[in-house]
Amino acid sequence: MNSLTETKRNPTDWQGPAMQKRIARRYAAERRFKALGMAAVMLSAGFLAFLLVVMVGNGFRGFTQTELPVDIDFPAVTGGASASQFEGPNANANLQSMGLREIVDSSIEIQYGPDGTELFSPGGWTAVSAMILNDPDIVEQKTTIYLPVISDIDVAYKDAGNPEAEEKVRELGDRFSTGFNWNFLSHSDATDPMQVGIWGAFKGSLITMVVTLLLAFPVGVLAALYLEEYAPKNRLTDLIEVSINNLAAVPSIIFGLLGLAVFLNFFGMPRSGALVGGLTLALMTMPVIVISGRNAVKSVPPSIREAALGIGASPLQVVFHHVLPLALPGILTGTIIGMARALGETAPLLMIGMRAFIATPPNGITDPATVLPVQIFLWSDEVDRGFVEKTSAAIIVLLLFLLTMNALAIYLRNRFETRW
Amino acid sequence: MNDDLTMQEASESANMTDSAPTDMASEASTPKMTARNVNVFYGDKQAINDVSIDVNMDNVTAFIGPSGCGKSTFLRCMNRMNDTIPIARVTGDIQLDGDDIYAPKMDVVQLRARVGMVFQKPNPFPKSIYDNIAYGPRIHGLATGKEELDNIVESSLQRAGLWGEVKDRLHDSGTALSGGQQQRLCIARAIAVDPEVILMDEPCSALDPIATAKIEELIHELRGKYAIVIVTHNMQQAARVSQKTAFFHLGTLVEYGETTDIFTNPREEKTRDYITGRYG
Incomplete structure (x- = not known):
């Protein structure tokens, strides 16, 4: 049986068309595998790039906040507070008793009309108290402070918001500015998105x-x-x-x-x-x-x-x-x-x-x-x-x-x- | 094969050489290590069958025999390295200076310091040359200060004939040395803990002829300071370095005697066949 098949076997034609076809098929399989592998790598790299671009694109705006300038004439509204009141151990007590929130609100109303406070983030005034503690000298002068706007206007200014907010953005267009949102790095969770932190x-x-x-x-x-x-x-x-x-x-x-x-x-x-x-x-x-x-x-x-x-x-x-x-x-x-x-x-x-x-x-x-x-x-x-x-x-x-x-x-x- | 007969002959030959007048007879009568009727089992398989042998301080003892004859297994019994193999079981009696090394009160850690070992493949620690040598003295508390440790390192390397080659790079990695240097480093590492016996398990099988010659020279120099037992596949090596030779075959000790006798005038036919290269 074995010798029979042995004798029947034809010499292998290494150069024949069948062999050439086999070689071509092998090369094609290699190329296909390579292409598929590269496609897989590109696909995952593409997803990663997409994720990063979207995240960084959206997330970058999360680190900034839209602000409006508020002029506060401290000597006028406080009736001549001195910087020394906000230094030392009594600083916090004095700060609380000066009614800072009302001072900020009234300053806003002077510049932005009676509904002006609705433009600003409700907790924004706390930034002013931090500022005073940091540098008490500002209570003896007239200063311009940039305060964060409410979330709706922030969204409208950065992107597209609701119609009312868009209207406000058009109205106050050139007065807006964008600042780095330090709150985001130093605060914790809050109900107001303008005040949240990580x-x-x-x-x-x-x-x-x-x-x-x-x-x-x-x-x-x-x-x-x-x-x-x-x-x-x-x-x-x-x-x-x-x-x-x-x-x-x-x-x-x-x-x-x-x-x-x-x-x-x-x-x-x-x-x-x-x-x-x-x-x-x-x-x-x-x-x-x-x-x-x-x-x-x-x-x-x-x-x-x-x-x-x-x-x-x-x-x-x-x-x-x-x-x-x-x-x-x-x-x-x-x-x-x-x-x-x-x-x-x-x-x-x-x-x-x-x-x-x-x-x-x-x-x-x-x-x-x-x-x-x-x-x-x-x-x-x-x-x-x-x-x-x-x-x-x-x-x-x-x-x-x-x-x-x-x-x-x-x-x-x-x-x-x-x-x- | 008749085991009883072989055993008897083996112990006879051992006794004969013990009592025979030799040129180094002074300590030959008080062997450093003695093994009596040692059997080793790996699970159900018996690897060593009733081996009795004495190792003297002044001699280099060579174990020869074909692959799988149990010579390495027996060597590893002599410092209880077989303990690390869970299925290995040893019966019989092995003594170091008259103390049974398998007795419960024997401390294995100290035993292995007294009976050092050099392995087939050079296995320096992946640390500096200095730390390789200093490790043993450190863990056994052999040096009290930096200076004493330095001295131990230097003298160990000198004894191993490596000092001249490495003295300028003691803090290079031990694994960066050549194979022969690594093996001498391993010998120096064994010497550093001041052992009494050094077991060498085919120390040259991974080395080239020049490195092998250096190791053999080293064994000559160390002879007398330590009792040395060397397992080798290379019969010429056994003839060159040893004074006593034991021939193992299929787990039994076929013949044990003076190296010159074994190689020139073996009593056993099996030994003669092996020596003359008929098998193995």
Whole structure:
């Protein structure tokens, strides 16, 4: 049979048309694959570029505010207040008793007519009090202060708003100016989009991340080291491994429910606090760190362990002097991924009350706080159109936070990286 | 194969050499390490079958034999490196200066400092040359100050014949050295903790002939200061560096005696076959 087919076989025609066709088909397949791959890369790059352009385009306006000038003749309206009143310990009391709001309102009415105050953001006058505390000398002179307009006019001036606001913008056209919205970086949530700020949510995110890192990193690394270096390989450790892998795949909102049930209801920790948020996110981050940590520990060459054992290092010394330093870059990579996921997480935090309206930045881990993604979620839900650009601006802050965190982690990873 | 017979012959030959008058007889009667009836199992598989052997201070002892004959396994029993393999089980009796190294009161960490090891593949730590040598003395607290540590590093490197080549770049990475230098660094690292026995597991198999010659020269110089046991595939190497040779085959010790006897006048047919290159 074998010899029969052998004899029947014709000599291969390497130059024949069938062969040429096959070659052409192979080349075409290669070209197709290349083109598809490039198309895929271009598509993802395009989406990213689109996202960035839209975000930066919209978000940039969130960092600016539309202002109108207000001339305040302090000596006239205050009846000769002196700068020294607003210095030292009594400054705040004196400021409150001078009726600044009325002073500002009356100045506005003089220049913009009896309905003039309706042009301005209701909380705008507080900027004047901050200004006085900063530089008391202005109460002894006539000054021009730029105050933010109401949200409707702000939207109308920057983009297209409702007809009334558009009318006002046409009317006062050349008197508007645009200033940098420092409030946005230093204030917290507010009901007026002209007064909102990202600082509270930013600080909340920062504190929550610190709690998460302090808990998830050591626990995750120790668990990875123990499982990889010490634990006997048996059914129990197999079960633990499977559980950890499953834990990493559990939807995040379920961790939120767990946090609600355990930390809030059972342990009675303060609701909405960064502590509970951090704990919940740590539960979510830990499996990621354990898995990547185990892989990193596994990839440390056994010859290094043998070398250390061979000169009489104890197992603990082997782990902490040799294995951990060599595995650290890999562990840090996993930590970056886990922390980045935790930073962007919204769902579990909604469950534990971090979606509350929080107008003062948290000062500790138990203070009510919110975080950047939750703040973005809350603002995106607002009716007032002024919140649209604030949402985009908050997204930019969140992305910058994320980039900074990743850059730091990559820097650390490269520092610890050992070249063989 | 008749195991009992082999065992008997092996111990006979060991006894013979022990009592035989040699040119270095002074300490030959008090062996540094003794192994009696050692068996090693990996799970159900028996890797070492009833091996008894003595290692002397003044001799370099070579273990030879075909691949998979158990010589490395036996070597790793001598400083309990086999403990790191969960399925490995050792029975029998191995003593260092009369103390059972498998006794519960024996501290493995200290044992491994006293019985140092050099591995097949050079495995310096990815640290500086200085830190490679200083690591052992540091963890065992052998140096009280920076100066003493410097001295240990220098003397260890000098003994390993590496000082002249690396003295100007002690803070470069140990992994940047050539293969032969790395292996000498590993020997220096083993010497630095002041061991009594040095086990070498095919230390030259990853090296070129020139680097091999340097290591062999080094083994000659270290002889007498440490009890040295070397596992080698290379019979010429065994003949060059050792005074005693043990021939392993399929997990048993076939013959143990003076290197010159083993190579010129082996008692066992298997040994003769292996020496003359009929198998292995």
